Amino acid sequence: MDTSSPSTARSTAAVPPARLGLMARFGPGMLVAATGVGAGDLLTASLGGSAVGMTILWAAVVGAVLKGFLNEGIARWQLATGTTVLEGWARFGAWLRYAFFIYLVGWSFFTGGALISACGAAGDALWPLSADPDTSRRLWGVVHSLVGLGLVWAGGFRFFERLMAACIGVMFVTVIVTAVASGPDWGAAARGLVVPSLPEGGTAWVLGLLGGVGGTVTVLSYGYWIRERGREGTGWLRTCQADLAVGYALTALFGIAMVVIGSTVELQGSGLRVALLLAQRLGDVIGPVGYWLFLGGFWAAVFSSLLGVWEGVPYLFADFLRIHRKAPVTDVALRDTRAWRWYLVALAVVPLPLLWVPLQRAQLAYAVMGSLFMPLLAATLLWMNNRREWVGSLRNGWLVNAALIATLLLFLGVGADEALEALRKLTAR
Numbered sequence: 001m002d003t004s005s006p007s008t009a010r011s012t013a014a015v016p017p018a019r020l021g022l023m024a025r026f027g028p029g030m031l032v033a034a035t036g037v038g039a040g041d042l043l044t045a046s047l048g049g050s051a052v053g054m055t056i057l058w059a060a061v062v063g064a065v066l067k068g069f070l071n072e073g074i075a076r077w078q079l080a081t082g083t084t085v086l087e088g089w090a091r092f093g094a095w096l097r098y099a100f101f102i103y104l105v106g107w108s109f110f111t112g113g114a115l116i117s118a119c120g121a122a123g124d125a126l127w128p129l130s131a132d133p134d135t136s137r138r139l140w141g142v143v144h145s146l147v148g149l150g151l152v153w154a155g156g157f158r159f160f161e162r163l164m165a166a167c168i169g170v171m172f173v174t175v176i177v178t179a180v181a182s183g184p185d186w187g188a189a190a191r192g193l194v195v196p197s198l199p200e201g202g203t204a205w206v207l208g209l210l211g212g213v214g215g216t217v218t219v220l221s222y223g224y225w226i227r228e229r230g231r232e233g234t235g236w237l238r239t240c241q242a243d244l245a246v247g248y249a250l251t252a253l254f255g256i257a258m259v260v261i262g263s264t265v266e267l268q269g270s271g272l273r274v275a276l277l278l279a280q281r282l283g284d285v286i287g288p289v290g291y292w293l294f295l296g297g298f299w300a301a302v303f304s305s306l307l308g309v310w311e312g313v314p315y316l317f318a319d320f321l322r323i324h325r326k327a328p329v330t331d332v333a334l335r336d337t338r339a340w341r342w343y344l345v346a347l348a349v350v351p352l353p354l355l356w357v358p359l360q361r362a363q364l365a366y367a368v369m370g371s372l373f374m375p376l377l378a379a380t381l382l383w384m385n386n387r388r389e390w391v392g393s394l395r396n397g398w399l400v401n402a403a404l405i406a407t408l409l410l411f412l413g414v415g416a417d418e419a420l421e422a423l424r425k426l427t428a429r
Contacts, residue, residue: 046258049261080234
């Protein structure tokens with residue numbers, strides 16, 4: 001376990017040292033990649049590959065690139081101003097901060113429940129604890145949530161980084177090996193990567209890949225993770241850019257691999273059942289090794305996503321309370337506050353009853369509420385990071401602005417599509 005003091009963990013330098021260790025250089029980006037790749041993203045990519053083939057591979061790359069620019073904007077603002085994005089939003093008025101807080105509470109509840117359920121399904125697939133699949137899934141869900149709580153609470157940030165590195169290693173090896181072993185058409189894969197196309201019936205899958213890859217609210221955690229790593233000041237921007245490039249390259253690679261895997265089998269269905277079906281189909285194609293490799297990678301993906309949310313989202317609550325109370329920034333890390341720890345407990349415990357409750361209507365209603373978050377973030381970063389009096393020399397260049405505008409337009413389209421689809425399903429019931 002990590003026993004380093006807060007002051008040691010938060011030691012800062014105006015510019016990066018001449019030599020940085022691997023975790024010091026790429027740790028926060030790796031955390032973003034591991035947290036942003038969840039069960040929904042993997043299943044969307046595999047189902048899309050099964051439905052329309054590898055013609056949509058380019059969407060995984062474009063989605064990761066755009067999310068990378070969005071996260072770069074978060075780092076740019078924080079390094080230029082010494083304040084978090086939540087503090088930046090205070091400049092637009094208290095309404096935005098409070099609206100985000102309401103959204104954060106709802107997002108935490110439903111996302112926590114979805115992650116717990118996904119971990120339960122992954123655990124049941126690897127080792128059933130009961131003859132009844134629902135009972136086994138619930139038991140595994142509770143175990144994963146509470147074990148995640150204990151690891152994040154007691155381990156410290158450095159231990160959390162090492163644990164996530166182990167998970168992402170399992171994800172990387174198992175998913176890539178499975179994709180290669182599934183025997184795809186590599187010529188089609190190359191064309192799908194470099195020749196953007198929209199196959200018939202593929203619009204929804206392209207939008208799903210563009211919008212789903214790389215996480216949503218969890219991108220805000222990056223600002224707190226680089227602060228834990230002591231990155232403060234404009235001299236760290238290039239380090240963050242390289243860090244994010246590696247993290248989102250891994251994110252794109254996972255998306256590509258899942259589309260490739262999906263393209264080699266025929267899949268039908270929805271929800272977490274698809275993961276087990278996909279493993280069984282891969283077992284038929286590759287053999288037992290393919291079955292267990294995929295399940296191992298799926299488990300590592302969903303558990304690392306749970307750990308990342310358990311670790312990263314409490315920062316947002318603790319920072320909201322600090323700003324609300326007008327408390328100054330101190331040497332005490334947000335991770336060491338009671339607000340951070342109590343929100344961590346709430347994340348792990350409050351959503352547990354959702355393992356026993358049908359959530360379709362609630363999740364559809366929540367999709368309407370949550371569809372505007374990413375365009376809101378892109379729009380506010382466009383405004384904040386183009387004010388020279390606010391960010392000085394780190395003001396956006398034309399390339400960053402173009403990427404953020406594209407991100408804003410994309411997520412407005414994706415968000416509107418998700419909201420309309422959710423409303424249609426709600427009114428049809």
